[in-house]
Amino acid sequence: xxxxxxxxxxxxxxxNLSQEKIDSIKEYFIKFVKREIKYDEFWALKDINFTxxxxxxxxxxxxxGAGKSTLLKVIxxxxxxxxxxxxxxxVMAPLLELGAGFDMxxxxxxxxxxxxxxLGYSKSFIDEKFDEIVSFxxxxxxxxxxxxxxxxxxxxxxxxxxxxxxxxxxxxxDEVLSVGDAKxxxxxxxxxxEMFDKGxxxxxxxxxxxxxxxxxxxxxxxxxxxxxAYGDLKEVAQKYRKIIE
Amino acid sequence: MKARIKNFFRYRFLLGELVKxxxxxxxxxxxxxxxxxxxxxxxxxxxxxxxxxxLFGNNEKTFAVYVLAGRLLYSFFxxxxxxxxxxxxxxxxxxKKVYVPKYLYPLSxxxxxxxxxxxxxxVLALVSLVLGVxxxxxxxxxxxxxxxxxxLSFGAGMVLATVGVFFRDMEYLWSxxxxxxxxxxxxxxxxxxxxxxxxxxxxxxNPLYCIISCFRDGIFGEAMNMKMLLYAGGSxxxxxxxxxxxxxxxxxxxxxxx
Numbered sequence: 001x002x003x004x005x006x007x008x009x010x011x012x013x014x015x016n017l018s019q020e021k022i023d024s025i026k027e028y029f030i031k032f033v034k035r036e037i038k039y040d041e042f043w044a045l046k047d048i049n050f051t052x053x054x055x056x057x058x059x060x061x062x063x064x065g066a067g068k069s070t071l072l073k074v075i076x077x078x079x080x081x082x083x084x085x086x087x088x089x090x091v092m093a094p095l096l097e098l099g100a101g102f103d104m105x106x107x108x109x110x111x112x113x114x115x116x117x118x119l120g121y122s123k124s125f126i127d128e129k130f131d132e133i134v135s136f137x138x139x140x141x142x143x144x145x146x147x148x149x150x151x152x153x154x155x156x157x158x159x160x161x162x163x164x165x166x167x168x169x170x171x172x173x174d175e176v177l178s179v180g181d182a183k184x185x186x187x188x189x190x191x192x193x194e195m196f197d198k199g200x201x202x203x204x205x206x207x208x209x210x211x212x213x214x215x216x217x218x219x220x221x222x223x224x225x226x227x228x229a230y231g232d233l234k235e236v237a238q239k240y241r242k243i244i245e
Numbered sequence: 246m247k248a249r250i251k252n253f254f255r256y257r258f259l260l261g262e263l264v265k266x267x268x269x270x271x272x273x274x275x276x277x278x279x280x281x282x283x284x285x286x287x288x289x290x291x292x293x294x295x296x297x298x299x300l301f302g303n304n305e306k307t308f309a310v311y312v313l314a315g316r317l318l319y320s321f322f323x324x325x326x327x328x329x330x331x332x333x334x335x336x337x338x339x340x341k342k343v344y345v346p347k348y349l350y351p352l353s354x355x356x357x358x359x360x361x362x363x364x365x366x367x368v369l370a371l372v373s374l375v376l377g378v379x380x381x382x383x384x385x386x387x388x389x390x391x392x393x394x395x396x397l398s399f400g401a402g403m404v405l406a407t408v409g410v411f412f413r414d415m416e417y418l419w420s421x422x423x424x425x426x427x428x429x430x431x432x433x434x435x436x437x438x439x440x441x442x443x444x445x446x447x448x449x450x451n452p453l454y455c456i457i458s459c460f461r462d463g464i465f466g467e468a469m470n471m472k473m474l475l476y477a478g479g480s481x482x483x484x485x486x487x488x489x490x491x492x493x494x495x496x497x498x499x500x501x502x503x
Contacts (some may be wrong), residue, residue, distance in 0.1 A: 016501060026414070077344035082499045100342030105270055112267060117259035118343055 003054040004089070005170055005201040006075065011084035013045040013070055013225075044070045045081070046225045052218075054169075057202035059212030059233070061240050062222035068205045071222065072096060072172055075203060090169025090201075093119075098159030104148040108139055108158055111147055115162050129165045136191075137161035139186070153181060160188055164195075171195055173204045209240055250345060260349055260356070267328075267357030282361045283368050286317055290372070297433040307465070310378050314371050314464050315432035318390075318457050321362035322398050323423045328354035329402025330409045330419055335356035347496045348489075351406040355399045363391075369464070378465060387463035389474065390456045397452055397481040403488030407495050410502050430454045449473070452480040 044067045052058055060068050071080045075086055076094040093218040101118035102111050112133055116126040124135075134143055137157045147155065171192070196202065196215070206212050212219055212233075219236035221243070228243075229236045272278045290313040298308045305311075330350035334339070336350050373379075411414045429451045431439070436448055437460075448454045455477035462469045 008448075078342065079500060094343070097342035101339050101345075103266060103270070105273060106266070110266075110269075115258075117262040118345060120255055120259070120341070123258050135324050 005054055005056075006052040006089075006203075007087040008048055008050050008075065009085050009087070011045055011048045011071075011074060011086060012043060013041045013067075013079060014082040015044055041148045043225050047084075050220070050225050050227075050230055052201050052203070053199055055199040056205065056218050057196065057216040059216035059219040060205045060222060061207075061209065061212060061219060061236070063207075065224075066222040067225040068136075068222055069174060072174060072203060076172055088170065091166055091205065092172065093163055093166055093168035094168040095160070095163055096172060096174050098163055101157050102147055102155065102159070105145055105146055106237055108150070109134075111158065112162055115159065116165075119163060119166075119227060121166070133158075133165050133236045135217040136165075141166075141194040142166075153184075157184055164191055164228055167198070168195065168200055171200050171202045173202065197204065209237060209244070213237055256346055256349060259345065261413060263349060263353035264357045264360065265500065267353060268360055271357070271361070276436055279361075279364070282365045286313060286320070286365050287368050287372070289316060289335070290368075301434075304434070307376055308364055310369070310376055310464065311435075312433050313372055313376055314461050315430060315457050317362065317365060318368060318394055318460060319427055319430055319432055319453065321358060322401075322453055323427070323456060325355045325358035325362075325398045326401050326405055326423075326425050327419065328358060329398075330405040330416060332402075332472050332497055332503055333406050333410050340500060340503065347499060348403070351402045351492075352399065355402050359398075373464065383466045383467040383468055384463055386469055387460055389469075390460040390463065390477070393477055393481045394453075394460075396485045397456065397477075398486030400481065400483075400488035401440075404484070404490040407488075407492050410495075410499050424432050427451055430457055432457070449476070449486060452477050452484070456481070 048071060050058075058069065062068050070079065073096070074081050074096075075088070076092070076096060077086075077088075089157065098183070101115050103114060106114060109130075112130060113123070113126055117123075127189065134140055137154075137160075139154060139158060142150065142154065147158075150158070173192070202215055217233055218231065219233045219240070220230045221236060221240055223243075229239045254263060268279075272281055277284065290309055293312045293316065294309045297303060297312070298305075300350075332350040332354045333347070339345070340347065340350075405415065429447050430453055431448055436454075439445055439448060445447060455473045459469045459474050459477060
């Protein structure tokens with residue numbers, strides 16, 4: 001406990017929803033001259049502020065469109081916040097979009113290196129962990145087959161195995177992991193639980209209060225980009241119950 | 246700045262992987278594979294030499310070397326800038342999902358084409374020897390234009406990648422501009438007549454022409470025109486700096502437009 005892992009400092013995120021899609025220079029010039037370019041400003045996140053320490057597991061609750069996934073992507077570094085800043089410490093494993101960066105023409109083995117590199121691993125690290133990744137994904141027979149011939153479950157298994165091979169300090173989860181078949185799901189849940197036991201800091205997004213209560217020790221409610229509540233799990237859970245009723 | 250350099254080293258393995266991917270996938274599933282990077286320029290050279298040499302009456306023996314040298318540099322420039330132009334939109338699925346420094350996409354597109362280009366220089370060496378253009382001490386100079394064309398292509402690629410995100414028309418517009426650049430590069434004709442006619446500036450303002458011209462001087466074992474080399478170097482560095490500047494200024498907005 002104690003060590004600060006994530007600091008989200010007055011983060012706001014604005015999207016410009018252009019009313020019409022302008023795809024060409026000609027269109028742009030005509031509209032520019034006529035002063036017809038309008039944007040609907042849309043604040044997906046407004047002034048979010050919190051810190052997470054080592055071993056704290058934060059459940060982010062909220063209805064659809066509350067800004068939960070946007071917040072995770074800002075923390076993961078995919079979006080740059082319009083205002084404010086995010087500070088992260090330690091190794092982060094974002095289990096957000098498993099297999100982003102996979103190439104369908106590449107074989108499974110080639111993709112392990114490619115996706116590993118996308119996640120910021122070094123070559124020697126992947127060399128060392130290669131066998132472990134393959135055996136965890138249970139894809140020994142298919143590892144030299146191009147990915148386009150994989151089923152979606154196989155791709156997800158490979159993605160999960162690569163993303164979880166590090167011992168992360170920060171784990172980012174969007175909804176529950178429903179990777180592959182029942183047997184693999186059990187195995188992947190067990191792996192995530194092991195990480196929990198090691199004192200990893202977790203950010204977990206869910207609609208389900210029951211899951212958050214089971215996995216987390218802190219919680220936050222987002223509504224239309226505003227942070228309605230933040231703090232101890234029990235208090236926040238009570239508030240959330242009132243909202244959804 | 247220090248953090249940026251650290252970040253660059255952290256992602257240098259990914260850069261290598263992306264370059265490797267570009268090379269591997271370019272020729273995957275073709276029977277001759279990477280051999281095409283040698284065959285393609287050779288075959289084009291034969292066509293261009295027959296058309297512009299034999300039919301238009303340039304009967305010099307070394308015309309083929311002249312054509313090949315120009316054509317290799319031009320096709321590297323055109324292919325790599327085209328790839329860089331499409332690199333951000335082409336990788337939009339990845340950009341939306343994971344954090345990767347964005348300059349890696351145009352940079353890897355340029356670099357993988359550069360590796361293939363360097364490989365295809367083997368053809369130029371062989372053809373030169375066969376046709377009796379032998380290397381001498383001046384040939385070593387070619388290293389300078391080879392570096393300059395990399396800087397120029399990367400600079401132009403960064404500008405194009407940025408513009409391409411906001412205006413899709415750029416993909417079509419650029420192929421027209423490339424054609425204009427090709428005709429003002431003196432690839433398959435000798436530039437003397439144009440240079441003596443008072444319209445030589447059409448060639449000389451084109452940095453790519455200056456690079457090609459310096460490169461040819463080296464290949465034919467002659468001293469380079471220093472004025473031209475300085476202009477090529479200066480304009481390449483300027484375009485590179487501009488490209489990096491505009492890319493860094495705009496890169497955080499990319500994700501909202503792809």
